[in-house]
Amino acid sequence: MGEESTQQYFTFLAGTTKNPVHLHVDRAKGVYLYDNKGRRYLDMIAGISVNNLGHNHPAIVSAVREQLDKFLHVMVYGDLTGQTQVDLARELAGHLPGKLRKIYFVNSGSEAIEGALKLSRRFTGRHEWIAFRKAYHGSTMGALSVMGGEYFKRAFRPLVPGTRFLDFNDPDQLNAITDKTAAVLVEPVQGEAGIILPEKGYLEAVRQRCDETGTLLIFDEVQTGFGRTGEMFAFQKYKVQPDILVLAKALGGGLPLGAFISSSPIMETLTYNPELGHITTFGGHPLSCAAGLASLRILSTELPVFQIAKKAKIIRDIFSNHPLIKEVRGTGLLFAIDTGTSGILDKFVRRSLHNGLITDFFLFDDSSFRISPPLTISEEELTFGCRLMLQTLEEVSA
Numbered sequence: 001m002g003e004e005s006t007q008q009y010f011t012f013l014a015g016t017t018k019n020p021v022h023l024h025v026d027r028a029k030g031v032y033l034y035d036n037k038g039r040r041y042l043d044m045i046a047g048i049s050v051n052n053l054g055h056n057h058p059a060i061v062s063a064v065r066e067q068l069d070k071f072l073h074v075m076v077y078g079d080l081t082g083q084t085q086v087d088l089a090r091e092l093a094g095h096l097p098g099k100l101r102k103i104y105f106v107n108s109g110s111e112a113i114e115g116a117l118k119l120s121r122r123f124t125g126r127h128e129w130i131a132f133r134k135a136y137h138g139s140t141m142g143a144l145s146v147m148g149g150e151y152f153k154r155a156f157r158p159l160v161p162g163t164r165f166l167d168f169n170d171p172d173q174l175n176a177i178t179d180k181t182a183a184v185l186v187e188p189v190q191g192e193a194g195i196i197l198p199e200k201g202y203l204e205a206v207r208q209r210c211d212e213t214g215t216l217l218i219f220d221e222v223q224t225g226f227g228r229t230g231e232m233f234a235f236q237k238y239k240v241q242p243d244i245l246v247l248a249k250a251l252g253g254g255l256p257l258g259a260f261i262s263s264s265p266i267m268e269t270l271t272y273n274p275e276l277g278h279i280t281t282f283g284g285h286p287l288s289c290a291a292g293l294a295s296l297r298i299l300s301t302e303l304p305v306f307q308i309a310k311k312a313k314i315i316r317d318i319f320s321n322h323p324l325i326k327e328v329r330g331t332g333l334l335f336a337i338d339t340g341t342s343g344i345l346d347k348f349v350r351r352s353l354h355n356g357l358i359t360d361f362f363l364f365d366d367s368s369f370r371i372s373p374p375l376t377i378s379e380e381e382l383t384f385g386c387r388l389m390l391q392t393l394e395e396v397s398a
């Protein structure tokens with residue numbers, strides 16, 4: 001069955017690379033994935049910052065089951081509504097500052113970025129966006145247009161015009177933000193760039209320049225949201241508030257869900273001139289909202305129990321001062337371990353799998369590997385996983 005299924009996968013499903021690792025997952029529970037031969041793998045990336053509470057958390061599964069017995073799709077956006085979606089919006093808003101009150105649910109991070117970009121144009125009447133080099137915001141046309149990497153864009157031009165790119169953490173470039181700029185789109189911690197933290201005062205300087213020019217500030221917290229950095233959201237950690245917040249990944253507790261969030265006056269501009277200016281069939285699907293609500297409720301009470309800072313120290317202690325490691329970058333449970341060597345990561349990821357570990361690389365950093373496990377990982381499991389990663393690195397470097 002295993003090999004037959006692999007063959008069928010490659011026959012019938014579109015790929016994204018010529019040579020994917022291809023692990024056939026049979027089931028997943030907690031911090032482990034199991035393949036169709038019953039082999040166990042420690043998940044050190046949580047589906048790229050999605051499964052923050054681990055796989056198949058019983059409370060999430062039972063919330064989905066409960067919703068399953070009521071209804072699936074009915075046309076949820078505005079005209080026919082459901083309580084689960086309303087509950088998630090209300091409880092999410094409870095975690096956000098007053099000006100981030102209106103939530104527009106969509107299906108993915110890319111789609112939430114599209115919504116946020118459109119909203120910024122509609123509200124300001126301006127055309128230009130500022131984005132950052134090595135930023136990743138998704139693969140749809142709009143999100144691709146604000147991606148900070150030419151390699152992934154070249155083949156798909158022409159894209160949406162009007163974006164200027166700055167270097168993250170360079171305050172001298174912020175004068176590029178002018179009264180023509182509709183929005184600045186930034187990840188408070190750059191993810192696919194290889195976990196680049198904002199330098200002290202940088203996000204404040206971006207905020208200030210946006211205020212001076214009447215520009216909207218959009219934070220893409222698709223990767224950093226829901227406890228990943230140790231706080232519920234990274235903007236709380238760095239104490240800078242955006243005008244529009246973009247969420248996805250962990251928002252849906254393992255089901256597809258994205259959101260862009262803003263104030264009532266900004267969001268209301270999508271309801272007229274044109275009416276139905278941004279619509280979605282499945283956005284805020286009842287099952288996704290049920291899973292997201294269960295996940296949010298657990299995170300709301302249990303985040304401190306996960307001892308994120310203590311676990312971050314474990315990662316730092318294990319990888320720092322090792323001859324094969326050039327730099328350890330990260331915060332919370334969002335880390336890049338920089339080997340300083342390009343070209344070994346494919347081998348490293350495959351060898352990790354062989355050794356029973358799931359890890360990954362970054363789109364814009366060819367010498368680092370990713371550590372973003374479920375926040376529920378125990379200190380013992382994390383220590384084991386990190387040591388095994390080091391051992392794996394030694395094996396592929398030998």
Ligand SMILES: Cc1ncc(COP(=O)(O)O)c(C=O)c1O
Pocket residue numbers: 048108109110111113136137138139187191192220221222223248249
């Ligand atoms: C920071 C960031 N923004 C947006 C996206 C796009 O999200 P999605 O893959 O759900 O479309 C991603 C995906 O990795 C991301 O990391």
